[in-house]
Amino acid sequence: MQVKAVSIHWFRQDLRLEDNEALSTACEQGLVLPIYILDDVNAGIFKIGGASRVWLHHSLQSLNKSLNGKLSVYIGNPLDILFELSQKYSISNIYWNRCYEPWQIKRDTKIKKTLIEHGMSVNTYNSLLLWEPWEVLKSDGTPYKVFTPFYRNGCLNSKTPRFPLSIPTNLSLMNDTENHLTIDNLNLLPHTPWDKELVKQYKIGEECAKLKLEDFIYKGLNSYKDGRNYPEKPNISRLSPHLHFGEISPNTIWHSVRKIGNNDNIDTFCSELGWREFSYNLLYHNPDLPTVNFQAKFDKFPWSIDKQILSKWHKGQTGIPIVDAGMRELWQTGFMHNRVRMIVGSFLIKNLMLDWREGERWFFNCLFDADLASNSASWQWIAGCGADAAPYYRIFNPVLQGQKFDNNGNYTRHYVPELALLPDKYLFNPWEASEEALKAANVKLGDNYPNPIVNLKLSRDKALAAFKSL
DNA sequence: TTTTGAGTTGTTCGA
């Protein structure tokens, strides 16, 4: 007699066993069929980017291993797949953890409705956010637009985030034996093997995420508040890709850090999780956030369109060392330090005057941690058109930023080795170095390193005038 | 309804 599963657990952005409320609850009911569905159909223009696919591939491999090879994977429209599976194995309980991107909400609402109409039970949980976006609202019932009150009043003054659940001990799994699709068949890896070098730098999966958190608490957290600004220092957690795919839950991170105690470093780190919540909250209440200026007055901003200039920004060939270092870090590692994200973002928008959506698109495709909510909220923020955004006159000077936050030049020299021999004084502004200094460092501007593609002062003044005219 | 205080991340200029 065929053994019948009681439930399906549909893995999405919760690729873990620990603190997975939907999975734990499904396991309490009995035998579970765990599945993953690659859905590029419903995602449309928001389907996951190139780097994220690579991460996803390895994360699924890791998850499958934790599930003793019982993960069944599919490509296609989740409604059809769930419906077929439930018919084939007579399963009437479906479990998943909620996702919050607008296209996912639309899809999942329809799936839930249809399945319920067919007599099934659909059980959904929160394992991605600390607070539900529809629960954090002002007293008048409308969403927050400023971070500090959102975080202090909306989040910290409301209920304590759920304490993490342990790995289910009663994990009893089956797979779909008639499905022969493997994780390799999802074709998440690129045809040209650019991913090999990138992946070498990471350990992907739930166990590694947990170790990384412990390592950060031990080595990075103590000087987080200050150290997080320096791209060369080991004070950042680098948990973002793990968090995006749900290899670790925000609750696990929150409570692991909170139980240590209270100090500025811990508070600052927690507030970064708060910024993630704020981004999700903004996206939930403003589904157009990835494509439309949050502040409508920016709709008439005179963005420049110059594919060649944009391409130089992509490649890290702008002639501005700290900008090129950041863009090359992104290309070579699938990650960019937050301080440098702000610098390259400010440069794209306020010096090159290119549309923030160009930067958003590039980041979304290149970042392992690409996350629709965080990415769009952050680009809108740096562009000045977002919620609680940087004022327009707050334009980063990439020379000063380099001198201040990469003060020994280690970061810039690592990613822009052609400038490595320049003394600190000229590392961030080689165009101001004397002929002799350049020659001594074997730098030939316009030859082995580009001249700056814009004049920083003139472009700054131009941007100030354009923003002021709004 | 009105009022009041506050608002992630910066730079430049002039005293």
Next chain:
DNA sequence: GTCGAACAACTCAAA
């Protein structure tokens, strides 16, 4: 070299 003010008023949140 250091420091405060200006940038420019505006919107938001909460009492």
